[in-house]
Amino acid sequence: THFIGGTRLQPKLNQDARKPTKSENCIVRVSMEREVKAKAAVSPPAVAADRLTPRVQERDGYYVLKEEFRQGINPQEKIKLGKEPMKFFIENEIEELAKTPFAELDSSKPGKDDIDVRLKWLGLFHRRKHQYGRFMMRFKLPNGITNSTQTRFLAETISKYGKEGCADLTTRQNWQIRGIMLEDVPSLLKGLESVGLSSLQSGMDNVRNAVGNPLAGIDPDEIVDTIPICQALNDYIINRGKGNTEITNLPRKWNVCVVGTHDLFEHPHINDLAYVPATKNGVFGFNILVGGFFSSKRCAEAIPMDAWVPTDDVVPLCKAILETYRDLGTRGNRQKTRMMWLIDEMGVEEFRAEVERRMPSGTIRRAGQDLIDPSWKRRSFFGVNPQKQAGLNYVGLHVPVGRLHAPEMFELARIADEYGNGEIRITVEQNLILPNIPTEKIDKLMQEPLLQKYSPNPTPLLANLVACTGSQFCGQAIAETKALSLQLTQQLEDTMETTRPIRLHFTGCPNTCAQIQVADIGFMGTMARDENRKPVEGFDIYLGGRIGSDSHLGELVVPGVPATKLLPVVQELMIQHFGAKRKP
Ligand code: SRM
Ligand code: SF4
Numbered sequence: 058t059h060f061i062g063g064t065r066l067q068p069k070l071n072q073d074a075r076k077p078t079k080s081e082n083c084i085v086r087v088s089m090e091r092e093v094k095a096k097a098a099v100s101p102p103a104v105a106a107d108r109l110t111p112r113v114q115e116r117d118g119y120y121v122l123k124e125e126f127r128q129g130i131n132p133q134e135k136i137k138l139g140k141e142p143m144k145f146f147i148e149n150e151i152e153e154l155a156k157t158p159f160a161e162l163d164s165s166k167p168g169k170d171d172i173d174v175r176l177k178w179l180g181l182f183h184r185r186k187h188q189y190g191r192f193m194m195r196f197k198l199p200n201g202i203t204n205s206t207q208t209r210f211l212a213e214t215i216s217k218y219g220k221e222g223c224a225d226l227t228t229r230q231n232w233q234i235r236g237i238m239l240e241d242v243p244s245l246l247k248g249l250e251s252v253g254l255s256s257l258q259s260g261m262d263n264v265r266n267a268v269g270n271p272l273a274g275i276d277p278d279e280i281v282d283t284i285p286i287c288q289a290l291n292d293y294i295i296n297r298g299k300g301n302t303e304i305t306n307l308p309r310k311w312n313v314c315v316v317g318t319h320d321l322f323e324h325p326h327i328n329d330l331a332y333v334p335a336t337k338n339g340v341f342g343f344n345i346l347v348g349g350f351f352s353s354k355r356c357a358e359a360i361p362m363d364a365w366v367p368t369d370d371v372v373p374l375c376k377a378i379l380e381t382y383r384d385l386g387t388r389g390n391r392q393k394t395r396m397m398w399l400i401d402e403m404g405v406e407e408f409r410a411e412v413e414r415r416m417p418s419g420t421i422r423r424a425g426q427d428l429i430d431p432s433w434k435r436r437s438f439f440g441v442n443p444q445k446q447a448g449l450n451y452v453g454l455h456v457p458v459g460r461l462h463a464p465e466m467f468e469l470a471r472i473a474d475e476y477g478n479g480e481i482r483i484t485v486e487q488n489l490i491l492p493n494i495p496t497e498k499i500d501k502l503m504q505e506p507l508l509q510k511y512s513p514n515p516t517p518l519l520a521n522l523v524a525c526t527g528s529q530f531c532g533q534a535i536a537e538t539k540a541l542s543l544q545l546t547q548q549l550e551d552t553m554e555t556t557r558p559i560r561l562h563f564t565g566c567p568n569t570c571a572q573i574q575v576a577d578i579g580f581m582g583t584m585a586r587d588e589n590r591k592p593v594e595g596f597d598i599y600l601g602g603r604i605g606s607d608s609h610l611g612e613l614v615v616p617g618v619p620a621t622k623l624l625p626v627v628q629e630l631m632i633q634h635f636g637a638k639r640k641p
Contacts, residue, residue, distance in 0.1 A: 103403075103404060103407045104403050111384035111385065112388070113384060119143065119305075121138065121141075122137075131390065136170045136174050137306060140167070142175035142176075142177070143178050143300050143305045145171075146246075147299075151179065151243055155239050155240050155242050159190055162239075177261040178261060178263065178305060179246070179256060180194050180195045180197075180256025180259040181194055181237070182194075184532065185532055187528065187530050187531070188221065191218075192237040192238070192239065192242075193233055193237070193530065194237050195231065195232075195233045195260060196249075196255065196259060196266070197266055197267075198230060199284075199287035200271075200284045201231065201268070201482050201484065201485075203232065204473070205469075205473040205480075206470075207232075207252045207253065210249070210251075211224060211234050212466035212467050214234060214237070214248070215234050215236055215462075215463050216463035218238070219236075223235050223236070223462050225460055225461070226456055226461070226484075226489070227266075227483075228486075228525070229265055229266040230483045230484060235530060255298045257295045257298065262308065262310060263304075263310065264304065264310075264379070265310060265311065267287040267294070267314065267315065268312075269283030269317055270283045271483070272438065275445060275449070275451055276317070276318060279317050280316075280317060280318060280428050281317050281341070282317065283315040283317035290313060294375075304376075304379045304383060306383065307383050308386030308399075309391070310395075311329045311382065311396060312349075313328055313331070314328045314331050315331075315343070315371070316331060316334060317334070320433060321605045321608075322484070322485065324572070324575065324604060325359060328350075328359060329349060330375060330378055331346040331349065332344075332345065333429060335365055335426055335428055336425050337365045337425030338425075340367055342368060343371065344361065344364070344365050345365070346360065347361075347378065348396055348397035350397055351568075351572065353567030355392070355397075357397045362405060362409050363409065364412075364422065364423065364424060365422045366421065373416055374416065378396075378412050381399075381412050382399060385403070431606035431607070433605070433606070435604070439454075439512075439520060440453060444492065449492075449494065450494045451493070452494055453488065454488060454490070454508065454511040454512065455488050455512045456488050457522070457543055458524040458539040458543055459488070459524075460539060465507065468506075472491065472502070472505055476491065476494050476498045476501075477494050478492075478493045486523050517555050517559070518549050518553075518555065520558065521558050521559065521560040521561060522542055522543070522561050523571050523576070524538040524542040524563040525563065525570040526570070527563070533566050533568060534565035534582060535583055536595070536620060537565070537594065538564065538565045538571070541563070549624070549627060549628065552624075552640055553632075554637060554638045555637045559578065559635050560575075561578050561579075561627075562575070562576035562578075563579075563582075563596075564579070564582060575603070576602045577601075577602065577611075577634075577635065578599070578600060578631075579600075579611050580598055580623070581596060581599065582595075582596060583617055585617035585620075586619070587622075594619070594620045595618050596620060596623065597613055597615070597616045597617060598613070598615040600634065601614075
């Protein structure tokens with residue numbers, strides 16, 4: 058028996074943490090409310106007919122909750138009822154709002170609701186707690202594809218804000234920028250349009266960025282190019298940048314991804330809807346997984362809907378599922394409003410039947426033959442890799458915890474133009490890929506100063522580090538994440554020898570934006586106690602998350618370790634579970 062971090066640990070049973078036994082998976086079983094397996098696998102009885110009555114109705118072009126379903130709704134639903142958030146964009150009410158002095162807006166409840174909640178429909182997140190009066194802006198970047206023009210535009214935007222401005226690569230293959238002042242928003246929205254970017258419907262009860270294979274179209278081993286599919290989904294989701302009012306009043310956020318390779322880089326098991334390549338009677342299409350999600354009270358892996366659609370039906374199916382969720386999802390306890398809760402309540406067959414009713418053809422075929430090779434070994438995309446196009450390469454670059462500033466973004470844009478075709482890609486691990494680099498330009502590219510900072514060959518632990526925003530900017534954070542995780546990872550690199558990649562994820566609170574349940578070792582911000590029982594910033598440590606065909610959600614193993622005491626605890630976990638050794 059070992060004692061680390063003040064916690065009693067059971068003996069190690071198996072060195073290989075990628076295939077842990079049940080008992081190894083959980084060194085210390087801590088009673089948790091958190092659920093780590095999909096409950097919906099057990100189908101409850103079919104629901105009563107009146108439960109299938111849509112709860113929203115169209116009114117003046119927007120979808121609103123019907124009077125008879127307004128009892129016991131959550132505060133966010135009341136804010137939506139108070140005023141339609143999309144009007145800021147569709148009816149250009151943002152112009153007026155941006156002219157109003159911030160202090161005046163912040164002095165009334167409706168004004169506060171506008172700046173703190175409704176503007177999220179335009180991708181604007183007021184950073185009230187840590188950057189008062191400033192907004193973070195999130196985008197829609199289907200398949201994580203951006204380019205030098207957009208990067209330069211974003212760099213110009215944040216450079217105006219001096220020290221307040223910076224950018225992040227997100228865990229949904231996306232850009233976020235910071236420092237924005239409300240008065241600048243109308244012109245910023247126009248600028249975004251001019252470079253083909255949109256921030257619409259990227260926060261609150263909307264569909265998030267459509268994730269695809271970061272190597273789509275250039276990958277010698279891909280099954281299908283996910284770029285046009287993610288693009289088509291995005292065109293529908295935000296109505297080509299005009300806003301899609303049919304789906305801006307969902308019961309909660311909603312995630313979608315399209316799988317393009319055997320590597321499952323897209324994390325299909327943790328999306329509300331995942332398209333997985335499959336054939337049916339020799340025709341190419343996708344099997345459907347539904348209901349995967351993370352939240353502070355429950356984490357569930359996606360389950361099969363026993364459905365297959367040809368490529369042409371990808372968008373109609375997405376629409377049918379979103380409309381089912383919009384019409385029937387509950388809007389009470391906010392912790393029970395993600396789509397999986399509806400699937401639980403209805404049973405997956407009844408849910409499927411409702412989706413089917415909303416398809417243009419009125420039918421959906423049963424699941425086809427999955428094309429994913431379960432024995433596939435996940436590839437790394439760092440460094441120089443040949444593309445399927447002869448003579449061209451993609452170069453994976455490591456951006457420490459996904460944080461960038463304007464000067465580096467200008468450099469990135471220049472490099473993408475000078476060596477490639479201007480295209481830049483973002484991965485869900487918060488890193489970058491530069492595609493379409495001719496072989497003869499590689500040597501010179503490797504000499505670029507930016508590549509000293511964004512390494513094509515990162516050290517083993519740093520390479521797989523992911524960290525959410527944390528308390529630097531996020532009002533929900535319990536702990537600081539980005540700086541601490543970089544420091545700890547460096548200390549681990551300095552003191553430990555590793556023989557295999559170990560994926561470390563840090564998230565500042567139980568919302569788990571950094572997806573710690575899919576990490577080898579996950580760190581979730583919490584309040585802990587130091588040796589004098591004084592409350593201090595700390596982390597719950599999770600172990601055993603797996604990605605790919607062998608997916609599994611990690612579990613809590615060591616609760617409440619003070620942030621300053623993490624090093625010895627993690628060293629011990631690395632030795633016990635990942636075959637690491639201390640450096641002499
Ligand atoms: Fe997240 C809320 C950041 C991916 C689950 N997330 C937030 C907010 C908006 C909270 C806030 O208002 O401050 C954070 C903004 C902080 C900031 O200033 O940056 C925030 N989430 C992020 C990002 C930026 C983390 C990152 O560093 O990469 C990611 C943006 C992705 C994007 O481009 O859209 C991000 N968030 C995720 C993911 C991962 C994913 O989608 O694969 C999850 C878990 C998966 C899921 O949702 O099923 C996630 N975020 C949440 C939740 C919990 C949702 C729930 O159902 O309870 C919240 C809180 C909420 O929605 O009430 C949240
Ligand atoms: Fe903020 Fe928590 Fe999400 Fe981190 S996990 S970005 S702290 S909401």
